[in-house]
Amino acid sequence: MAELIKRAAELLVQSRHAIALTGAGISTESGIRDFRGPDGIWTKNPEAERKAYQSYARFLANPKEYWIERLTGPSLLGDIHRAEPNPGHRALAELEHLGLLKCVITQNIDNLHQKAGSKRVLDYHGNIARLRCASCDTRYDPSEFDLEKMLAEDRLPPICRACNGVIKSDVVHFHEAIPSDVARESQEEAERCDLMLVCGTSAVVYPFAYLPRMARHGGFGRKTTVIEVNAEPTPLTEEGISDFLIQGKTGVILPRLVDEVKKIKSR
Numbered sequence: 506m507a508e509l510i511k512r513a514a515e516l517l518v519q520s521r522h523a524i525a526l527t528g529a530g531i532s533t534e535s536g537i538r539d540f541r542g543p544d545g546i547w548t549k550n551p552e553a554e555r556k557a558y559q560s561y562a563r564f565l566a567n568p569k570e571y572w573i574e575r576l577t578g579p580s581l582l583g584d585i586h587r588a589e590p591n592p593g594h595r596a597l598a599e600l601e602h603l604g605l606l607k608c609v610i611t612q613n614i615d616n617l618h619q620k621a622g623s624k625r626v627l628d629y630h631g632n633i634a635r636l637r638c639a640s641c642d643t644r645y646d647p648s649e650f651d652l653e654k655m656l657a658e659d660r661l662p663p664i665c666r667a668c669n670g671v672i673k674s675d676v677v678h679f680h681e682a683i684p685s686d687v688a689r690e691s692q693e694e695a696e697r698c699d700l701m702l703v704c705g706t707s708a709v710v711y712p713f714a715y716l717p718r719m720a721r722h723g724g725f726g727r728k729t730t731v732i733e734v735n736a737e738p739t740p741l742t743e744e745g746i747s748d749f750l751i752q753g754k755t756g757v758i759l760p761r762l763v764d765e766v767k768k769i770k771s772r
Contacts, residue, residue, distance in 0.1 A: 509751045510758065513702075513732050514765035517605055520700035520730070525597055526716060527611040527618070527755075528706020530736060534591040534756040537615055561678035564639070568662040568671045575674065576656050585614075585633060590621035593704065596759035598622035605766065607698070610691050612706060612713050614676050627691050629683060629713050631676040636663070640670025642684045683712060695719040700730045703747065705755045707739035721746050734758050 517523055529537075564571040590598075598621040600606035609618050610627045616634040618626045631637070636645040643665055650663045650672075663672040677683060695701070695716040708714040720729040733741055733750040741747045751758050 506751060506753065506758075509749060510761050511765050512749070513751060514762055514769055516700055516730055516732070517600070517702075517762070517766055518769045520605070522698050523600075523606050523700040523702065524608040524610065524694050524698045525600075525606055525702040525704055526706060526708070526713075527597070527609060527613060527704045528708070529613060530705025531593045531755045532588065532591075532613050532615055532617055532705070534593060534754060535588045535615075535617060537585055537588050561681045564671075564673050564678070568673070571673070572652070572661040572663075573656065576652060576661075588615055588617060590617045591756045593755035593759045594618055594621035594623075596763045597702075597704070599763050600766065601625070603763075603766065603770070606702075608694050610694060610716065612710065627687050627694070628675070629677075629687055629691060631674070631684075633674070633676060635675035636672050637675040637684065638665035638668060638670045639673050641665060641668040642686055643667045644675060645672065688712070691716060692719065696723045698723075698729055700732070702732050702734060703741060704734045704759065705736075707735070707737075708741050709739075717741055717746055734762075 560571070563574070594617050597606060597609055597618065601609075601623055608625045608627060609623050610629055611618055612630055614628065614631050614633050616632050619632075619634070634647075636647055636650070637643070638645075645663075652661075652663065655661050655663065664670070665672055696719060698720055701717060701720045703717055706713075708717050717731055721731050723729055731741065731747040733739065733747040734755050735742075735750060735752065736754065737752070738750060739747075742750050
């Protein structure tokens with residue numbers, strides 16, 4: 506493993522435009538359970554899974570009722586709001602601070618990359634810490650609306666100040682399209698990068714899973730270097746999309762990668 510980490514550090518220092526893709530595996534070390542594993546949020550609460558599948562349809566049919574349930578009902582996402590970043594999140598933020606990582610594209614909705622200090626994060630599936638207009642995709646901080654007061658005064662749902670559209674959670678629900686701006690920027694980053702770190706994701710959920718494949722077979726007459734940091738081999742490993750796999754916990758490997766990068770830069 507040590508040699509692979511050194512190799513990854515050398516490639517990262519040599520890169521011109523490196524990005525990272527992250528998935529659930531980077532946040533499990535922050536105590537965030539997955540959804541369908543043996544101890545998963547929805548495994549333990551099938552009713553929450555059923556409601557999650559119906560969320561977008563409920564929003565479209567009756568935005569007011571969607572918001573009432575959101576503000577008064579139990580969370581469908583467990584205690585995700587209480588989670589804190591782990592060493593894996595902080596390592597990626599440090600790589601950005603060192604000028605080596607240009608962007609993080611994450612499947613996760615937990616806001617932990619931002620909490621760790623990452624500045625350029627594309628939340629592919631949305632972010633629990635934001636709201637979004639369903640019409641124009643303008644984002645809002647929840648503090649911009651007194652939602653509890655709006656509930657008490659029967660003034661839900663909140664309305665977008667930019668286009669008068671209806672506002673929802675920024676989280677992308679089942680059967681909802683990926684916001685066009687995030688989809689476009691993610692594709693641009695995948696096509697532009699010359700190195701991609703794939704951390705804590707098996708990249709089997711589409712359309713997110715297109716990104717490493719897009720990077721690997723990108724334009725400009727070159728192949729992007731794709732490095733996996735995952736607990737187990739993935740389809741990316743088996744298909745030859747990744748150049749190599751550093752197998753283990755992201756919270757252990759990524760800080761070691763930062764240490765190696767610093768050694769190289771100090772020479």
